[in-house]
Amino acid sequence: MTVQDTTILRPIPRFRGVDHKTLILIPPGIMLLVFFLCPFLIMGAVSFYYRVPDGFYEPDFVLANYAAFFDPVFLTALARSLTLCAVISVVCVSLAMPFTYLVSRMRRGIQVPIVILLLCILTLSEVILGFSWTILLSRTAGVSNVLVWLGILDRPVSYYPSRIAIMIAMLHFCFPFAVLTIYPPISRFDRSLPEAAATLGAGPIRAFFTVVIPALRGTIISALVLVFVFALGAYLFPQMLGRPADWTLSVLITDQAIYKSNIPFAAAMSVFLCLICFALIVGVGKLTKKSEG
Amino acid sequence: MxxxxxxxxxxxxxxxxxxxxxxxxxxxxxxxxxxxxxxxxxxxxxxxxxxxxxxxxxxxxxxxxxxxxxxxxxxxxxxxxxxxxxxxxxxxxxxxxxxxxxxxxxxxxxxxxxxxxxxxxxxxxxxxxxxxxxxxxxxxxxxxxxxxxYFNILVTLQEDYPETPTSWKELWNPANAGLAGVMAQPEISNIIDITAATYFGGPDILQTKEGVLEVLAKVAELKDTVALWYRDEAQFQNGLETGELPIGIYYNDVATVAQAEGIEIDRIFPKEGAVKxxxxxxxxxxxxxxxxxxxxxxxxxxxxxxxxxxxxxxxxxxxxxxxxxxxxxxxxxxSTSKDTIAPAYHLYTDWGDWTATEFSRAIS
CATH class of the missing domain: 3.40.190.10 (Periplasmic binding protein-like II)
Structure with missing residues (x-):
């Protein structure tokens, strides 16, 4: 081996016209195929299997699992899930945008602890957050006792199960994700733009809404989609903090898969949920392109 | 395995x-x-x-x-x-x-x-x-x-219920709004069997689907009193310990252990029968x-x-x-020497999927 061989980087050879950039995509491509596409295809196949009433399933091609989904119980749960997640993603990103913008303008010594705090929330599991909120919102130990002490309430009350309780816990859970998605583009954001707005007479709030927000439209939309999809998978919060009338489709899917062993039906509902998610993401993507064009 | x-x-x-x-x-x-x-x-x-x-x-x-x-x-x-x-x-x-x-x-x-x-x-x-x-x-x-x-029984916290209830009807009592815990799966809580025994004179009504729907309409009234439809015993045990859920359906053996741990509850074999x-x-x-x-x-x-x-x-x-x-x-x-309720298992086996959907409809 000569010295030259080890010290001089030779250009990566091209294989039959494929350049190295494409080659780099192969490992993640295989990962996606093995860990995402294959399970999804298996789920898709199982959703057409025949459900044997005694708790098993057999390979077959039946549409009964999809037909069963068109029952008001499940359609309502679907509508409820989509509405809940849409509201959560809008509220979450609306809070995260100004928060991140303000944090990004702070001194580095303050920024870092705030980001670490947010990362700390991410280390807590859904179970721990759920149990914490059941205590905070409870009648016996929750915040209402403070309100009684302050003389605002006559006697302590329980704030869960309720839709608001689910929303609060889900916001707590999703907020760090929204901030961490928005943080890099906002910290790279060209400061001269709001400064130019200021020289033209716009106050900080007006500059934020008329200059910063429109310039970061792409970031906002990706944060919205990310939080929406993330919230759609939440299972524990609706289950722990809501009544059956608040249970999302994820809860019903889990019930079917785990407690009823109805894997084909659970798969059919999951496929449906995935398709709706996919359609929404594609739709939002198209709308953004149109508005940008 | x-x-x-x-x-x-x-x-x-x-x-x-x-x-x-x-x-x-x-x-x-x-x-x-x-x-x-x-x-x-x-x-x-x-x-x-x-x-x-x-x-x-x-x-x-x-x-x-x-x-x-x-x-x-x-x-x-x-x-x-x-x-x-x-x-x-x-x-x-x-x-x-x-x-x-x-x-x-x-x-x-x-x-x-x-x-x-x-x-x-x-x-x-x-x-x-x-x-x-x-x-x-x-x-x-x-x-x-x-x-x-094993028995599904009614449990109440002594502090909140100084007078021990004797009937499953306590679960429907409007005074208990938002206070009860019941298992989320009907085949585990046997709430349909309990309702049939308490309000419909026994399991005969569960022989037809029309009858089951009638019973489920009564089960639906629990929406006001049941605050937690639990999937995990720990969730209800936590509710009992904190006093958040002072009444509910529980397993007798687990309730006995809870008593031994110092939670002051009454284990009640209701007059309509505990589920056996x-x-x-x-x-x-x-x-x-x-x-x-x-x-x-x-x-x-x-x-x-x-x-x-x-x-x-x-x-x-x-x-x-x-x-x-x-x-x-x-x-x-x-155990108990009183009458007990034997669940109508066909609801959860032959009619399992139907019962599950109708139960979801009733309580949501």
Whole structure:
């Protein structure tokens, strides 16, 4: 081996016209195929299997699992899930945008602890957050006792199960994700733009809404989609903090898969949920392109 | 469930042929039949149950009969049946004997993985009650014996209910709005059976789907009082401990443990009846240790063993009280002399999917 061989980087050879950039995509491509596409295809196949009433399933091609989904119980749960997640993603990103913008303008010594705090929330599991909120919102130990002490309430009350309780816990859970998605583009954001707005007479709030927000439209939309999809998978919060009338489709899917062993039906509902998610993401993507064009 | 210890069939045939030849020699049969090559593999639900059985029951059994036992933890519910059925269909018998609650027992029976029993080899079965004592195969022959009963009862916190309620109707009492905890799955809470017994004079109404819908309309009224439809006992136990959920449906054995831990609750066997469910032993189809398995079943039905199980597991004995040496106090901890509710299992097996959807509709 000569010295030259080890010290001089030779250009990566091209294989039959494929350049190295494409080659780099192969490992993640295989990962996606093995860990995402294959399970999804298996789920898709199982959703057409025949459900044997005694708790098993057999390979077959039946549409009964999809037909069963068109029952008001499940359609309502679907509508409820989509509405809940849409509201959560809008509220979450609306809070995260100004928060991140303000944090990004702070001194580095303050920024870092705030980001670490947010990362700390991410280390807590859904179970721990759920149990914490059941205590905070409870009648016996929750915040209402403070309100009684302050003389605002006559006697302590329980704030869960309720839709608001689910929303609060889900916001707590999703907020760090929204901030961490928005943080890099906002910290790279060209400061001269709001400064130019200021020289033209716009106050900080007006500059934020008329200059910063429109310039970061792409970031906002990706944060919205990310939080929406993330919230759609939440299972524990609706289950722990809501009544059956608040249970999302994820809860019903889990019930079917785990407690009823109805894997084909659970798969059919999951496929449906995935398709709706996919359609929404594609739709939002198209709308953004149109508005940008 | 592990396959590591699974019986190698060929090996077994060799050994059992040898054992069988020796056993055929007159006067030698008893010790040689029991000098088995492989231990009897008994599956019970992993965790508390499996630990107690491995610790208290199996050593006594081995001492009494010379039959070695290997204790194996299993999941509960459908996963248990699915795993067992897959192994047996693949030609393995991972367990010789399994503990099965009624719905998994029906599913295992329908899947054809449970052996029919030779009742002449289980003389202690004479103690079993007529109702819920024996499980039947699809042909109507015995294929399982109950070895303990477990009860769904009403529990209340003494502090909030100084006057102990006596009826399931307390769950519907508007004064309890937002205070009750009930299991989320109808086949686990048996709330449909409870409602039928409390408001419709018994289980007859559950024979038709129209009748079930009528009962479910009454179940739907629980929406106001039930704050938590729980999937995990810990969720309800937490509610009891904090006083957040001072009333609800709970298992008698778990409630007894909660009392021992210092939570001041009343365990109530309501006047309409607590729900009584049997836990069965089933023998796997294709087991090579059929004789030993039968002997084990017979052993666990012995009144003295039933007392041991009651004291250590907290389950209700399947034999009459006077055959055991349990005191009145001990008996009342684990069982009841009052009438009980036997669940209408067809709701959760034959009509399972329909019931699940209609139940979701009722409570949401």
């Amino acid at each position: 592990t396959n590591k210890q699974t019986l190698n069939r060929r090996q077994f045939i060799k050994r059992s042929t040898a054992t069988g030849a020796l056993a055929a020699a007159p006067g030698l049969y008893a010790p040689f039949v029991h000098a088995q090559a492989e231990p009897l593999k008994i599956g019970s639900w992993g965790g508390f149950f499996e630990e107690v059985l491995a610790d208290k029951l199996y050593p006594e059994f081995t001492a009494a009969t010379g039959i070695e036992v290997q204790s194996i933890g299993t999941p509960n519910g459908d996963a248990q049946v699915v795993q067992l059925a897959q192994a047996i269909r693949a030609g393995n018998v991972p367990l010789d004997v399994s503990a099965l609650i009624p719905i998994p027992m029906v599913r295992a029976t329908n899947a054809g993985i449970i052996e029919e029993l030779d009742m002449s080899r289980i003389p202690n079965a004479k103690y079993l009650p007529e109702v819920q004592g024996i499980s039947e195969s699809t042909d109507g022959n015995p294929n399982g014996v109950a070895w303990f009963f 469910n049997p836990a069965y032993w089933g023998i796997s189809k294709g087991t090579a240790l059929r004789d030993q398995a039968h002997e084990f079943l017979n052993y666990t039905l012995d009144p003295s063993v039933q007392s041991l199980l009651a004291r250590n597991l907290g389950g209700g004995p399947v034999v009459p009280k006077d055959t055991t040496d349990l005191t009145d106090e001990e008996w009342d901890q684990v």
